[in-house]
Amino acid sequence: MTDLGLTAFVLGLLALGMRRPFLWVLAYIYIDIVAPQKISWFLLASIPISLIVFVAAFGGWLATDDKRDSRFGFRQVLMALLLVYCGYTTLGADFPEQAAVKWAWVWKALVFAIFLPLTLRTRLRFEAVVLTMVLSASAIIIGGGIKTALGGGGYGSLHLLVNDNTGLYEGSILSCVAIAIIPLIVWLMKHGTVFPPDWRVKLFAVALTFACLLIPVGTQARTGLICIGVLCMLALRFAKRRILYMGLMGLAAMVAVPFLPQSYTQRMSTIENHQADESASTRIAVWQWTWDYVQDHPLGGGFDSFRGNKVRYRKNAAETSGSVTAVDSEVIEDQGRAFHSSYFEMLGEQGFPGLFLWLLLQALGLLQMERLRRRWSKRTGPDEQWQAPLANALQQAQAIYLVGSLFVGIAFQPFILLLIGVQCALWSYLRRIETPQRAVRRGPRAPVPLAVTPAA
Amino acid sequence: MIDLLALGLSHGLLALMAWRLLQRSDLDRDPPPGEGDAEAATVRKPGGRRRD
Numbered sequence: 215m216t217d218l219g220l221t222a223f224v225l226g227l228l229a230l231g232m233r234r235p236f237l238w239v240l241a242y243i244y245i246d247i248v249a250p251q252k253i254s255w256f257l258l259a260s261i262p263i264s265l266i267v268f269v270a271a272f273g274g275w276l277a278t279d280d281k282r283d284s285r286f287g288f289r290q291v292l293m294a295l296l297l298v299y300c301g302y303t304t305l306g307a308d309f310p311e312q313a314a315v316k317w318a319w320v321w322k323a324l325v326f327a328i329f330l331p332l333t334l335r336t337r338l339r340f341e342a343v344v345l346t347m348v349l350s351a352s353a354i355i356i357g358g359g360i361k362t363a364l365g366g367g368g369y370g371s372l373h374l375l376v377n378d379n380t381g382l383y384e385g386s387i388l389s390c391v392a393i394a395i396i397p398l399i400v401w402l403m404k405h406g407t408v409f410p411p412d413w414r415v416k417l418f419a420v421a422l423t424f425a426c427l428l429i430p431v432g433t434q435a436r437t438g439l440i441c442i443g444v445l446c447m448l449a450l451r452f453a454k455r456r457i458l459y460m461g462l463m464g465l466a467a468m469v470a471v472p473f474l475p476q477s478y479t480q481r482m483s484t485i486e487n488h489q490a491d492e493s494a495s496t497r498i499a500v501w502q503w504t505w506d507y508v509q510d511h512p513l514g515g516g517f518d519s520f521r522g523n524k525v526r527y528r529k530n531a532a533e534t535s536g537s538v539t540a541v542d543s544e545v546i547e548d549q550g551r552a553f554h555s556s557y558f559e560m561l562g563e564q565g566f567p568g569l570f571l572w573l574l575l576q577a578l579g580l581l582q583m584e585r586l587r588r589r590w591s592k593r594t595g596p597d598e599q600w601q602a603p604l605a606n607a608l609q610q611a612q613a614i615y616l617v618g619s620l621f622v623g624i625a626f627q628p629f630i631l632l633l634i635g636v637q638c639a640l641w642s643y644l645r646r647i648e649t650p651q652r653a654v655r656r657g658p659r660a661p662v663p664l665a666v667t668p669a670a
Numbered sequence: 671m672i673d674l675l676a677l678g679l680s681h682g683l684l685a686l687m688a689w690r691l692l693q694r695s696d697l698d699r700d701p702p703p704g705e706g707d708a709e710a711a712t713v714r715k716p717g718g719r720r721r722d
Contacts, residue, residue: 234698345687353677408694
């Protein structure tokens with residue numbers, strides 16, 4: 215039944231794309247996030263649906279779309295350079311087979327992120343893409359949120375739609391993304407035109423936000439808790455009554471803690487006491503290994519280079535009995551531990567050049583969104599109200615991701631690359647529609663080009 | 671059951687979004703500047719509710 219429903223949905227979306235080829239772009243985003251071919255076991259699973267829809271999206275744009283307004287921005291060039299560089303490191307990777315597996319999805323995600331901005335040239339298309347991203351993620355988040363609320367969950371045991379640790383179906387990644395999309399949900403709730411703001415939209419947005427906040431509880435991923443902290447700080451940035459909001463947040467936290475499962479509070483307490491936690495100690499050991507590794511391999515070891523690591527670390531177990539605390543210390547040896555950080559993932563896999571390109575790509579995004587927000591927040595026109603909040607939401611989502619990815623290796627997460635694609639598009643779109651206004655403003659000062667008229 | 675609910679709700683809304691986008695002329699071309707609020711330029715399907 216689910217299989218038939220999903221197949222009908224995908225085919226229906228593709229059919230509607232015959233009338234509006236842009237819908238194929240949305241269909242690709244949906245497939246990239248939800249991966250219906252993994253939920254389904256019959257028809258969708260047996261055809262390369264992702265490839266078919268990508269070809270349709272690209273072909274539709276190439277054949278029918280107006281390309282006069284499409285721009286190729288600097289950050290798209292950066293992504294293209296990163297793509298070429300990753301291809302180069304894959305050729306000489308330490309672990310060629312595993313590197314080829316990761317390359318197979320990374321190049322697609324990068325190519326689509328480079329392509330996406332070329333298609334985003336109207337306001338409605340921005341909204342449609344953001345809405346598709348949020349609703350697609352909601353397919354996973356709503357279920358995860360309800361299960362958590364009903365008492366399910368646990369680290370690595372919250373059953374999402376697909377029992378598969380790839381894409382958004384991995385707990386830490388989903389926690390980070392679920393929190394990162396909250397600013398986008400708020401933007402859609404306030405500025406949506408496909409679903410204009412009314413009580414139903416608000417109810418859905420509030421419920422979805424709540425489900426997003428429950429995901430870190432359900433997956434018990436500590437990254438998620440840190441992301442929630444970042445979200446709160448970012449929300450305070452433009453709040454008019456900061457003290458009031460801080461008080462409310464504190465109150466909400468106090469009310470929420472007793473309802474949290476004990477296993478959750480225990481796991482979260484290891485954020486402070488990281489020495490007694492194996493996963494945190496491994497991270498630090500792996501990061502040290504990575505730093506040593508790139509001293510000998512400054513150009514990186516290709517995808518999955520972490521497989522070559524051998525780490526030794528000391529794990530302290532503290533046991534308190536009455537007033538006596540006994541600290542038990544043991545040395546643990548481990549090998550092939552993942553990077554557990556996007557920054558070290560980039561460094562270990564792509565070396566200093568790759569890390570530099572990636573950091574530049576991210577930093578420029580934060581800066582560009584900040585500039586857009588400042589430039590457009592002063593505008594008062596009726597159709598000039600959505601731009602600054604969207605830039606702000608995209609910036610906040612990226613900032614949450616950047617902090618969350620300190621502890622999770624999600625440097626090439628396709629969802630985040632989509633977000634970067636939308637940022638690139640917004641930057642070039644707003645510069646384009648701004649240009650006529652600039653020209654008008656500068657009009658009297660700028661020298662008017664002289665028209666050569668034949669003498670009478 | 672919960673998965674079905676989540677899939678049904680999200681996919682229903684995605685389908686409704688796609689259907690509504692089909693009716694919108696501003697999907698492929700922005701309305702000319704000064705032609706009013708893009709957020710209000712929503713083309714409703716026949717019988718649909720208007721936003722105030």
